[in-house]
Amino acid sequence: MSGRKTYLNCAYMSPMLKKVERAGIKGLKIKRSPHKLQPSDFFTGVNNLKRQFGNLINTTDYDRIVLIPSVSYGVGNVTNNIKLKESENVVLIGDQFPSNVYPWMSLTKKYKAKLKFVNKPKNSSKCGFMWNEAVLKSINEKTKVVSMGIVHWADGTIFDLEKIREKTNKVGAMLIVDGTQSIGTMPFDLKKVKPDALICAAYKWLMGPYGFGVAYYGNKFDDGLPIEESWINRKNSEDFSQLINYQEEYGAGSKRYSMGQQSSFINVNMLSAGIKQIQTWGVENIYNYITNITKPCFDMLDKSRVWFEEDEYRASHLFGLRPKKNLEKILKKIKDKNIHISLRGDSIRVSPSVYNKQSDIERLFKCIAENA
Numbered sequence: 001m002s003g004r005k006t007y008l009n010c011a012y013m014s015p016m017l018k019k020v021e022r023a024g025i026k027g028l029k030i031k032r033s034p035h036k037l038q039p040s041d042f043f044t045g046v047n048n049l050k051r052q053f054g055n056l057i058n059t060t061d062y063d064r065i066v067l068i069p070s071v072s073y074g075v076g077n078v079t080n081n082i083k084l085k086e087s088e089n090v091v092l093i094g095d096q097f098p099s100n101v102y103p104w105m106s107l108t109k110k111y112k113a114k115l116k117f118v119n120k121p122k123n124s125s126k127c128g129f130m131w132n133e134a135v136l137k138s139i140n141e142k143t144k145v146v147s148m149g150i151v152h153w154a155d156g157t158i159f160d161l162e163k164i165r166e167k168t169n170k171v172g173a174m175l176i177v178d179g180t181q182s183i184g185t186m187p188f189d190l191k192k193v194k195p196d197a198l199i200c201a202a203y204k205w206l207m208g209p210y211g212f213g214v215a216y217y218g219n220k221f222d223d224g225l226p227i228e229e230s231w232i233n234r235k236n237s238e239d240f241s242q243l244i245n246y247q248e249e250y251g252a253g254s255k256r257y258s259m260g261q262q263s264s265f266i267n268v269n270m271l272s273a274g275i276k277q278i279q280t281w282g283v284e285n286i287y288n289y290i291t292n293i294t295k296p297c298f299d300m301l302d303k304s305r306v307w308f309e310e311d312e313y314r315a316s317h318l319f320g321l322r323p324k325k326n327l328e329k330i331l332k333k334i335k336d337k338n339i340h341i342s343l344r345g346d347s348i349r350v351s352p353s354v355y356n357k358q359s360d361i362e363r364l365f366k367c368i369a370e371n372a
C-alpha cells in the first residue's frame, strides 16, 4: 500500500481538528474538579452552542435549537408528534439514510398510511433534474410530510429544497430536513427553506464529536411531546434548589426536545469549537474552496465509462462516481493507493473537505480513469 494517505471521506466521519480535540480534553477535565462546577455551567455552553448553530443556519430563534444524540432521535421527536390518516402519505427519497426512514416506516405502519419513496431515475443524463421533478410530482394533496436531505447522502445529488418547500406549502405538507451531509460545508439559509424541522449529526461536516447533534424544530411542534422527559428541559430548571417543585411547563421554544444530559461538557465544547472554526473560515469560502479543487478534475473522466451527475445537481463536497465496469478492480487500486472513499450501492462516494488539495482528487480520478 502506498505511504501517502488521501482521505476523501468526510461524509463518513470528519477528522478531528486539533482545536476540537483540545476543547474536548478541556471538557473532560472539568470532572477533575467537581467543586468548581456551578449550576450555570450546565447552561452557558449549551446556550452558546445554540446561538452558534442558529447563526450558522441563519436564524435568531435560538430557543428552537436543541441538542440531540443522533439523527434517529431527532427524527423520532418529529414522528412522535405526527398523526396520519390511512389515506395520507409520507414522501421520502429512494435509498435515503435509514435514520430518516425507519421512524417513518413505523409511523406509516401504525396508521396504515402510505410511504412513498421517490427513486433515482434510471436515465444517465439529466438525472438530478429529473429526480427533483419526480419529487415535486410525488407531493400531492394527500401528502402529510416530506422528509429528506439537502443532498443525497450516497451520491450527492442536490435537491432544490426551496422549490420543494413551495410545493409542500401548496398542499399543506410538512418539510423535515436531514442536514447531516451538508450543513457546515454547503451554504444553507433557514429563512429561505423554512423547514418544519432540521436535524443534523455533529460528526461529519460540523466537525464535532460522535454521539451528538443539533436540531431545529419550528412552531408546528410547539405543543408536542418529546421522546424523553428530562428535568433540564422544564421551566426554571436553572434553579437547582427548586427542582422538586415539579413543573408542568416546559422551557421556552423547542427546549423540550433536547436530550437528557445535553450539557455534556465534552460534547458541547467539541461541537462549539468545530462550529467556531467553520464560522471563522465561512461556509461559503469552504464550499468554494472544495468546488475549486474538485470541479476541474471531472475533465479527467470519460462519461461513457464513468457516470457522474451534471454540475448543476452535483454537490462539490459529496458526489458519486459509478464506473460502468471493473468496479472491483478499481476499488482494489484505490485501496492499494491508500485513498479513502466509501462505496454506497454501486457508487464510489467521494467527499473532500478543507484539508484536501486538488492533487488528492486527481490521484483518485487518475486511478479510476486508468482502470474504468
Ligand SMILES: Cc1ncc(COP(=O)(O)O)c(C=O)c1O
Pocket (backbone or CB within 6 Å): 011, 012, 069, 070, 071, 072, 073, 097, 099, 149, 153, 178, 180, 181, 201
Ligand atoms: C444523511 C445522514 N443522516 C444521518 C446520519 C447518521 O444518523 P444517526 O445520527 O442516526 O446515526 C448519516 C450517517 O452517515 C447520514 O449520512
